[in-house]
Amino acid sequence: MDVPGLLESAGLLVPEAVATEDDLTVRDVWDHLIHDEWDTAIDLLQELGEARPLPPTFWEALAGAAEQLRMERSAAWCWWRCAEMRKGVIRADLTLKPAGETRRTLPMPGAGILRPMWNIGHHSPTGGRSVSIAALWVEGRPFLEPGGSATVRLLPLTPAHWQHLAPGRQITMHEDRTVAGTATIVEIHPPVAFVSSPA
Template sequence: MDVPKLLEAASLLVPEETATENDITVNDVWDHLAHDEWEVALGLLEELGGVEPLPLGFWETLATAAEQMRLETSAAWCHWRSYETRNGIIRADLTLRPAAEARRQTPIAGAGVLRPMWNIGNRTPTGETVLDIARLWVELTPFLEPGGRASVRLAPLDASQWRHLQVGQVITMYEDRSVAGTAVILDLQHPVSPPTR
């Protein structure tokens, strides 16, 4: 399917009454599609997808369109949102340790590349700490500097291990044996679509 048809298909999955804080609606998307402004239409659809939960097909269709337009960050974001639709959303306020106190001396890439380990309270049968892996997406910025603080989204390798988390809970991030940062859980949302196997 070509890009305009993919964007049209995704547009049809957005309820007509959905509007962003800036009053962007699906009608705005259609106006841009009529003028072959595909990248703008894709961006508006991504915004509309943040207003209310949309079906998995919406995000998968947008990811395919972004890949065909070679928009790597948009494609990665749409794949990320597909994951969240299947597994739920975990948002947290992350503070990294300063470079002088931690192994990390360089910024973290924000677009879901890093897969750190997390102490989220899980234990082995003998009581030892279990570290669970989750990819990290930094919101609203392409990088997070050592010592920096930002809202992040987490995509666990095994989402079932994270179901016990609660808003306000503090979790600890590791990239090696030392603490790399701490995060406070801000938001937990159940999956929109049940996981498929």
């Protein structure tokens, strides 16, 4: 499907009543589509998608359009949000250890590339520490420098391992045996169940 078709598909999944904090609605998106302002339409649709949970098909269509327009970060974000709709949302405040205290000396990429291990309180059958893997997205930044702090989103490889967590719980990030950072859970939402509309 071409970019206009993908964007129209995404736009049709946004209810008319949904508006962003700036009172932008799906009608504003259609105005940009009419004038072939596709990159602006993608940005507006992403904002509308944050105003209310929308089905994975919305994010898939948006990601496809962003990929065709070579908007790599937007495409990555849309695929991330698609996965969150299916697996749930976990947000946390993360502080990385300073460069001299861990093996990391370079900034950590922020767009879901890194998949660190997390100590979320599980133990192995022998009683030792057991870690779980979750991809990491840094909100509002392209990267997070050693010693820096930011709100992050986590996308677990095995969501069932993370069901016991609640806001306020502290977890640790590992890139090797040492603690690379400490995070406090600030928000958790289970996957959203979407009802398919009748054909």
